[in-house]
Amino acid sequence: MAALTGLLFLGAMGTANAADGFQTSVPSAILVDYDTGSILFEKDADKRIAPATLAKVMMADVVFAQLRAGKIALDTPLVVSVNAWRRGGGPSGGAAMFAEVNKPAPVGELLAGALVVSGNDAAITLAEGLGGTESQFAQMMNAQAQAIGMTNSEFHNATGFADAGQVSSARDLATLAAHIIRTFPDYYPIFAKPNIEWNRIKQRNRNVMLDAGIGADGLQVGWLKDVGYHALVSAVQNGQRLVVATLSARSEKERVEETRKLLEWGFQSFRQRQIFAADKEVGRAQVFGGAQSSVGLAARGPVNLLTPRSGGERVSARVVYTGPLRAPVTKGAEVGRLEISRGPVKVLDVPLVTTEDVAVGSLMDRAIDGGLTLMGDSVRDLARRAMAKLHK
Template sequence: MRVRIIALLFLIYAAPFANAQDFQTTATHAVILDYETGEILFDQNGGVPMPPASMSKLMTILMAFEAIDRGALSLDDELPVSEYAWRTGGAASGSSTMFLEVNSRARVEDLLRGIIIQSGNDACIVIAEALSGSEAAFAADMTARARELGLTSASFANSTGWPDPGQQISAADLARIAAIIIRDHPELYELFAEREFTYNGIRQFNRNPLLSTVDGVDGLKTGHTQESGYGLVASGVRNGTRRIVVYNGMESERARANEGERLMRAALTDFDVIDLAEAGDVVGEAEVFLGQAETVALRLNSDVRLGLHVNARDDIEAVVVYDGPLPSPISEGDVIAMLEVSAPGVETRRYELEAAEDVDRQGLMGRALAGLGSLFGFN
């Protein structure tokens, strides 16, 4: 049985907005995440694993930040630059580099800037070798740590994002890594906002195009390979609200910059998180068969929160779904129905509804009378 309800102020947001489906992106994969609640506000293939290119360096950075927190590394430690790190991630490889010299030593703080600002593959490998002994072992550690954090789409084959069939992660999980970095490592996160870094006499600039075009943006990381296209993980704050944008598959650096600016401005102004109801709220009732009461009140056992485009606020709908009438007896707390909440551009959410009260079964006489009524067509 499906019963449409408009209680709990689900439909109070009437306004002359266009359809929320009008908001689109040319990116192949994209999400907008609300930092405070973890709600996904916009999703276009956001849960589909993709080649992340250098955006996967965020996991390398997180591993380094966590090592610093537990005392395995310090910002002043000087780490050795192996021939493998120099040859595989240095200028000779044709990849992004911070121009480390073979058999030299580099401070961890410089290596972090080299990764964050210059996207240095050589710096990633130095960190990987210092923490796990080899880049392959570090990649396995990255994957294991991602699983511990609930990032089920993540699989790492290297520390840099270099193309590999085993290097996969979804845009949604990249956004979650960014949120973890911001929440758990606020002081180190400030490195992401630095505009330039000079190392070994070579001055390089932060590749994040939004740092200079959108007020409030303070991170995080670009990515590009032929396989992945151009992508970006970015975060910004406006009026105390932080949003994280991840997108990939753009055709050029310019397209990445333009689309990133549009997505971030929309993230900060055109999306909303609405708290629709709280755990314990009664949202409706269900019919009961052969009970001492004809209906039973239904209450939520979890909060109902929805992230969506502001254009969709007047089209939120909620439906109580149950297979009824429900047989008695019913005990308070029994899960007996579901609440389905939907809106344009948002995947339908389902929440358990439990009985808010006991409903005892009718006595023998009551059941007999009910049976006779049913036999003769009386209600």
């Protein structure tokens, strides 16, 4: 059956988007609170844009996963191919780690080369070393992107070099950043290394946002001709972490100013509020053929939302699931979502699980459900209550 929804009214709290008065000059942007997942601001956040150097963040996620699985180690040597050296190293004239051709370099140093100074030779060497070819590694990137919910992304290379089919979005990149911070805390600090030195060449971190005085502690900036200047940054102030993606700024100056402005506005303008306590029932899902006609739904943990300090507008929530559920139902099964919105903007999406077991009902229960479901849930529930009274 189609998704069933139940509306919950949450009152005057609110979140923000461009319509609330705050604006940014960059064409596409998103600002997300890391702990709650609340979207504080978005502007054309699903627009598909070439990610430029930010493709290396997706590359890093795949490498981190290989490290976590024990398939490689930070000291695993990978040989720098002629292709990696020519297309991404010194001869290319672009950002490079300056790794020597046909010489080995450890995975840890290659990661630093790719993430700290955007070394294209390092990125290609990692891709070839783990995928066989850069194209095959790109398929690993795409599989991982889909697994973490990056629905507007497609990768064809690990460097971010121009490719008509390589795209991502501000929302997807923020999702990727949060995933890396949460899943790979041991490797995330690589992004913030102040400098690297390889082959007697010392280079500073290219992410200028790390020195902007806003608490930035990682991820990358990038640029691509005819696309513009990008930033994907996470910052912490007073224990609160925000993730921001700004895409297609017209200049490096605009990228820095708009990224800083978004982060400062986010840190200053919002406070956290608990909407539902952990395990608090937020709605009920209909059950077909069960010992009871519905089951409670709750989030696994507390549901928190960042709301404007200055007051706000009304927000609403709805429970979304595909139903009715079929008995038996197991407690803790993820069967729905809690979507919290301000107007047309969805600002929070939380998985919901069942609060109890529901066994298969009696023959009478199943007969009532089968015969009356098409007449509507309210009629079915009335019939089941009436039959229950007759049996007492």
